[in-house]
Amino acid sequence: MSEPVNIRLLQPGTRVVLEGGATAEIVSNPQDGVWVFARFLTSPDDPDRIGSEEMVFAQEIVEVGEAS
Amino acid sequence: MATTRKDGYRPGLVDISAGQVSREIFVNEEIYREELERLFARVWLFVGHESQIPKPGDYFVSGMGEESVILCRDRAGKVHVFLNSCRHRGMKVCRYDEGNTPVFTCPYHGWSYGTDGQLVGVPYFREAYHEKLDRSRWGLVEVPRTYLYKGTVWACWDSAAPPFLEYLGDFVRYLDLTLDGWDGSEGGTEILGGIQKWRIPCNWKFPAENFCGDSYHNISHRSVDLVGIGPSGTGRRDMRERQMARRLQVAFYERGHQTGVYLFPKDQATPPSYQHSPEVSEYFAHCEEERRKKRGEWGRLIGSPGEIFPNTALHPRQPRTIAVWHPRGAHQTEVWRWYVVDSAAPQEVKDFLRDYYIRYSGPGGMTEQDDMENWNYAHAASRGTIARRYPYSYEQGLGFETENYEWQGLRIPGTVMDITDAKSSEHNLRNLYRRWAEFMEAESWGELATWRLARAAE
Structure with a gap:
């Protein structure tokens, strides 16, 4: 199991990897430690999500990538 | 002294014609519990001032009787008063006195509400709820009556109460x-x-x-x-x-x-x-x-x-x-x-x-x-x-x-x-x-x- 990500540190533009392998880019961060707003870049399980902006739950974020 | 008879307040405990009021109405816990229901759930109460929430997303945590409520201005600028309690398990969704936020997030299980009270975030909505939860039914409880008067904000739980000015x-x-x-x-x-x-x-x-x-x-x-x-x-x-x-x-x-x-x-x-x-x-x-x-x-x-x-x-x-x-x-x-x-x-x-x-x-x-x-x-x-x-x-x-x-x-x-x-x-x-x-x-x-x-x- 990967280390938990402190999502309060995630700045807009940061790319993250989600459970299931999808990737997303942070759009905004309300700093509540529970949710971030992110745009889906890839989504192997559900291609319809690509390009959509959704609230992403902290526990779904498994890895932090580079800022775009 | 009998304290629970509903017809007993005026003749028994509050005798205006004699100018006497029983000490029971101040110290009796049964009467107090009844006050919360019969008084505080029915009257108009002052909850704050618009100058405390000038911008969209501004909020101020206030109170109505014993209830904690959130006075906030949504993204469209509308003023709301919500019960400060998550619809999932009741946790306070806002534990600060005041501030600005795009969402109120419950720290217990993570349900999250917009400043208009709508439930916008449910962890594992797809996986655990199979997208079956009707989020439109589970927004924050909104106080049904609010009135803005010369900057002051008033709220009332009772839909049958007269309008504030009346x-x-x-x-x-x-x-x-x-x-x-x-x-x-x-x-x-x-x-x-x-x-x-x-x-x-x-x-x-x-x-x-x-x-x-x-x-x-x-x-x-x-x-x-x-x-x-x-x-x-x-x-x-x-x-x-x-x-x-x-x-x-x-x-x-x-x-x-x-x-x-x-x-x-x-x-x-x-x-x-x-x-x-x-x-x-x-x-x-x-x-x-x-x-x-x-x-x-x-x-x-x-x-x-x-x-x-x-x-x-x-x-x-x-x-x-x-x-x-x-x-x-x-x-x-x-x-x-x-x-x-x-x-x-x-x-x-x-x-x-x-x-x-x-x-x-x-x-x-x-x-x-x-x-x-x-x-x-x-x-x-x-x-x-x-x-x-x-x-x-x-x-x-x-x-x-x-x-x-x-x-x-x-x-x-x-x-x-x-x-x-x-x-x-x-x-x-x-x-x-x-x-x-x-x-x-x-x-x-x-x-x-x-x-x-x-x-x-x-």
Whole structure:
């Protein structure tokens, strides 16, 4: 199991990897430690999500990538 | 003494015709629980001021009875009041006093709500709920009735309650004495800085009745008067109006609201005030002139402490404040005090008033400390098995009230007690308990809005 990500540190533009392998880019961060707003870049399980902006739950974020 | 009979409040516990009120209504926990349902869930309550939430996403956590509520402005600028409790398991969704946020997120399981109250985030919505949860049904509980009046925000849980302005009736003119600019400009006030909050070990009705216009307790403030904390360096307030104005207590029997006022003689100028600062004194002298011009005969009136039923206290002049007596059990009250200033006042006037206000009011205010000492010990000394057998006396001035009071061409709305010569009366205090008893007995607003019944009969 990967280390938990402190999502309060995630700045807009940061790319993250989600459970299931999808990737997303942070759009905004309300700093509540529970949710971030992110745009889906890839989504192997559900291609319809690509390009959509959704609230992403902290526990779904498994890895932090580079800022775009 | 029987305490739970719903028809027993007026004959048994609150006897207005005899001027007696049982100590049970202050110390009995069954009565307290009934108050939360029959009173606080049905009346209009003050929850804050728009100047506390100027921008979209701004919020202020307030209270209604024992309930925590969130006063907030949504992204579209609309003001809402929500129960501060997650619909999933009840956790507070906001644990800060105030701030700005795009969402209120429950820290327990992570349900998240927009500032319009809609449920926008449900962890594992796809996986655990299989997208079956109807999020539109699980938004924050919104207080069904809200009303914005000259910057103040009021809320009511009861959809059957009359609209806010009807709830006030003609008393709105006395509320305006606190909310209008001192120069008579409509709603020209704002909240100064933050608010003060503190707890007192007494029932909420002790401070409520005190602010209805209990001038009999002035002896308690003798030491403050001797120190001279007032804005002109003497007493605790500028009090020269007492030598020249009629001193009145005004009660609204059908509504439960009441206040004190000073009524100046025709053509009598208001005496100078705030003389510890030439700038402040000049500002208020100018405002007085403007107020007389704008308000005409009504400008002869200066406010004194009052109460919007049941627990919003008005202190319209020196210091100018609004207080809410939040019930926290039968034996504890949490006081929240807002400090009001003219929006258009120069900064040096606001700074002067800030210093004076907190010298007088709040947990560190010298006058308020005197009051708290009284309420605290009065409550404690009324809780005993023997003590609660003996009612309090509210007989002062009983039978000397005047309807249609008029003096030198100005008619005063409400039922009036002129205490210029009598010095004191418990007229306004009796009104608080008269209305309190009506609420405790009435099953619905149909019985409480008696003015509607009278209108229908006509």
